Amino acid sequence: MANAKSKKDPDGIQGYGLKGRVVTMKSESEVLKNCTIYVNGSGITAVIKPGDAIPVELKDLPVFETGGTIFPGLIELHNHLSYNCLPLWPVPKKFTNRDQWAGIDLYKNLISGPMSILGKTPGYVEAIVRYVECKCLVAGVTTSQGIMLFSNAGIRKYYQGIIRNVESPANPDLRKVDAHIPDIASKDATHFLSQLKKASCLLLHLSEGTDESARNHFESLHIGGDSWAITDSLAGIHCVALKREDFNRMKQLGASMVWSPLSNLMLYGATADIASAKASGITIGLGSDWAPSGSKNLLGELKTARLYSDQNGSIFSNYELISMATRNAAKIIKWDQKIGTIETGKLADLIIVDGLTGDPFELLLHASEKDLSLVVINGVPRCGSTNIMKKFAGKTETVDIGNTTKVLNLIEKEENPVVGKLQLSDATTKLKKALKDLKSVAKKMPLLKEITGPDNTRFFVPVTPKSENEKEKPSFVLVLDHDGQEGGEIRTRLPQDELTQMKQRKEAIIKPEDRDIPSIKLDPLCVDSDKGYFKNLKNSPNLPDYIKSGLQKLYS
Numbered sequence: 001m002a003n004a005k006s007k008k009d010p011d012g013i014q015g016y017g018l019k020g021r022v023v024t025m026k027s028e029s030e031v032l033k034n035c036t037i038y039v040n041g042s043g044i045t046a047v048i049k050p051g052d053a054i055p056v057e058l059k060d061l062p063v064f065e066t067g068g069t070i071f072p073g074l075i076e077l078h079n080h081l082s083y084n085c086l087p088l089w090p091v092p093k094k095f096t097n098r099d100q101w102a103g104i105d106l107y108k109n110l111i112s113g114p115m116s117i118l119g120k121t122p123g124y125v126e127a128i129v130r131y132v133e134c135k136c137l138v139a140g141v142t143t144s145q146g147i148m149l150f151s152n153a154g155i156r157k158y159y160q161g162i163i164r165n166v167e168s169p170a171n172p173d174l175r176k177v178d179a180h181i182p183d184i185a186s187k188d189a190t191h192f193l194s195q196l197k198k199a200s201c202l203l204l205h206l207s208e209g210t211d212e213s214a215r216n217h218f219e220s221l222h223i224g225g226d227s228w229a230i231t232d233s234l235a236g237i238h239c240v241a242l243k244r245e246d247f248n249r250m251k252q253l254g255a256s257m258v259w260s261p262l263s264n265l266m267l268y269g270a271t272a273d274i275a276s277a278k279a280s281g282i283t284i285g286l287g288s289d290w291a292p293s294g295s296k297n298l299l300g301e302l303k304t305a306r307l308y309s310d311q312n313g314s315i316f317s318n319y320e321l322i323s324m325a326t327r328n329a330a331k332i333i334k335w336d337q338k339i340g341t342i343e344t345g346k347l348a349d350l351i352i353v354d355g356l357t358g359d360p361f362e363l364l365l366h367a368s369e370k371d372l373s374l375v376v377i378n379g380v381p382r383c384g385s386t387n388i389m390k391k392f393a394g395k396t397e398t399v400d401i402g403n404t405t406k407v408l409n410l411i412e413k414e415e416n417p418v419v420g421k422l423q424l425s426d427a428t429t430k431l432k433k434a435l436k437d438l439k440s441v442a443k444k445m446p447l448l449k450e451i452t453g454p455d456n457t458r459f460f461v462p463v464t465p466k467s468e469n470e471k472e473k474p475s476f477v478l479v480l481d482h483d484g485q486e487g488g489e490i491r492t493r494l495p496q497d498e499l500t501q502m503k504q505r506k507e508a509i510i511k512p513e514d515r516d517i518p519s520i521k522l523d524p525l526c527v528d529s530d531k532g533y534f535k536n537l538k539n540s541p542n543l544p545d546y547i548k549s550g551l552q553k554l555y556s
């Protein structure tokens with residue numbers, strides 16, 4: 001086998017082939033045995049089936065027998081990654097809408113307080129970003145939602161690293177996706193419609209909860225008569241309170257949805273009426289929401305989706321489930337010309353699951369992180385088993401996952417301005433220590449001030465006193481999108497109860513009380529590295545038993 005190492009290419013790759021069983025996801029039946037995918041630069045240059053002639057220019061390229069089944073990389077359309085170093089939150093009761101949990105003490109103590117201490121104290125953001133990005137990477141997530149940062153120079157930006165992020169894709173062929181976290185109030189529907197008309201795709205939290213107030217957020221999109229603030233740019237996240245006619249309306253107006261069943265079941269004991277969503281014909285994507293109440297990664301969320309579907313009359317086939325995390329997701333964000341299926345001319349975002357036999361869709365749905373022998377993003381092998389990764393240049397470190405060792409390549413063409421050369425192992429050590437002794441970190445935490453950023457958005461940023469002559473080093477803080485709806489537009493006239501909640505959230509951010517600062521365990525990198533995972537799921541009060549036991553089975 002030839003060696004793909006080269007000094008010329010900054011990523012160390014000149015072009016190579018990956019041979020295995022290929023699930024293109026172009027259709028359910030297109031599963032190609034003994035097929036070779038040729039990759040050059042960031043793209044797929046050819047998909048060669050047995051018997052096909054190999055083009056002359058590809059003949060000399062090294063081809064690696066992977067012994068695995070190759071799928072398109074997983075595309076996650078909803079995640080608040082900045083929270084993903086936190087473990088599962090001990091959900092205290094069954095909530096009926098999302099405004100009920102964001103203001104309570106248990107939330108402040110275990111989620112918003114710790115994250116504002118870590119996320120707003122210089123020196124920790126890079127560790128968080130590195131860690132949560134690797135949590136995606138080891139699970140084959142090649143695209144997710146981004147992490148918003150705010151710099152001391154007053155610049156708001158999305159972190160651009162190894163995983164593609166939908167809001168800031170760093171590729172002129174991929175149009176950026178807009179994201180909107182606060183609910184839309186009725187009076188804002190017309191303005192929101194104008195935002196939708198400008199957007200290629202806009203991801204909106206929509207009706208997260210089971211009660212009337214959650215559903216009213218859908219009604220708020222009704223401008224009057226036949227006019228709705230719903231277009232083919234709208235992707236509604238959660239849609240838990242929607243009725244069949246609401247899904248029909250979304251379909252009629254071209255909208256799509258993103259489903260997050262585990263998080264919904266944990267917080268509300270219920271999830272979207274996904275059978276009605278399917279019946280309406282809308283395109284459905286998938287997202288794990290966030291670590292405090294969701295799956296560790298999209299590979300896990302696929303399993304919950306499968307279990308929910310099976311329990312409720314086999315709503316989806318395995319192909320349809322995996323479509324949510326590949327081709328459908330790409331279609332929702334209008335990136336389907338470039339990602340979501342394996343085809344010549346598309347970007348090389350690929351995952352390989354160990355194994356060549358049996359049903360390929362079952363193979364992926366039963367896979368855990370240790371079973372992924374390779375993850376390729378933009379043509380670059382980023383994470384994989386030692387025997388495959390040793391064929392490529394660019395190893396930065398190894399990480400143990402279950403009983404396997406994976407090799408990571410976190411090298412970027414230009415040094416990343418946020419994470420630099422920070423290794424996952426160093427980020428892990430730093431976060432473990434910081435979360436364990438948050439009180440010490442809090443002592444270093446700068447005072448925060450609330451500022452209005454571009455487009456009338458609000459942020460909480462450190463007040464960094466400095467002398468006149470002293471030049472400030474560039475540093476970044478996390479924008480925490482659940483807290484005080486940072487990064488969201490400031491709404492001028494809030495109902496009184498919302499104002500109170502805002503105030504509570506703001507207090508949690510600005511002034512963590514010493515007595516309220518707990519010691520927290522870093523959430524393990526993946527399910528295979530988390531010995532307590534299933535026990536924690538068992539303790540989750542609203543999660544149905546078939547999910548608890550079913551997940552354990554799908555992971556074993």
Ligand SMILES: [Zn+2]
Pocket residue numbers: 078080205237289
């Ligand atoms: Zn969310």
